[in-house]
Amino acid sequence: MELKRTNYSSGAPLEEKVGYSRMVKVGPFIYIGGTTSVQPDGSIYGEGSAYEQTKYVLEKHVELLEKAGSKKEEVIKVKVYATDMKFVPDIAKAYSEIFKEVKPLCTVVGTPMLNRPTQLVEIEMDAVIGAIAE
Template sequence: MSELTRIPAPDGVAPATAYTHVVMGTGRFVAISGQLALDEDGKLVGEGDATAQAHQVFENLRRCLTAAGATFDDVIKLTFYVTDMAHMPAIRTARATHIPDDRLPAASAVQVAALVRPEFLMEIEAFAVIAE
């Protein structure tokens, strides 16, 4: 695991809620492409169900991190692409099963008109730094 420094609210910046403003680390950089709610056979998990999709996406992120020799403790940034901001509570709940509040990475949430297929409600990408 990389040594990460989290700065939740730099001077003059409003307090962070559900993310950390600044995360710094040294080591190898890992970029994980946006993950979708697909199982290992490429089948959609949770059609129309934001909670099921969020849990599958975080499981896919976990598997990608593991393949890179990383864990969620190494994640410095998450980007959430959602078709409806109403899905954010489901994403936060799924995230909480993998990342405790005191280890929250930097994050951005963007509502998009569509994802690659209409049945996908969200796509989440991650950036991590792992020790050399």
């Protein structure tokens, strides 16, 4: 069975230069790649705040899902990379504000660094259109 694949770009210059998509939809399956709180002008949103960065990225992901015909209720997995595990309470607070009722899988992984020292979290997300919990 063949499934239609659609690549989505966020417009970041590196996407074209390096050759990656921000989000890929294959049939009903949606995969959003690692995203940080870099704003369109290149600055970091919520610099110094894991809560603000997490909330910003999760809201960005929900907007991307909507472009692909999905919604937050169809998210099945979220993976957060944090540069310090002391940020977990702040990450959890932002996460719960968006996903408390949805309850997707969630993993937080500690990593020594991201692309820039001011980036505290990077988030990946998977969703399946039609996968709404009962």
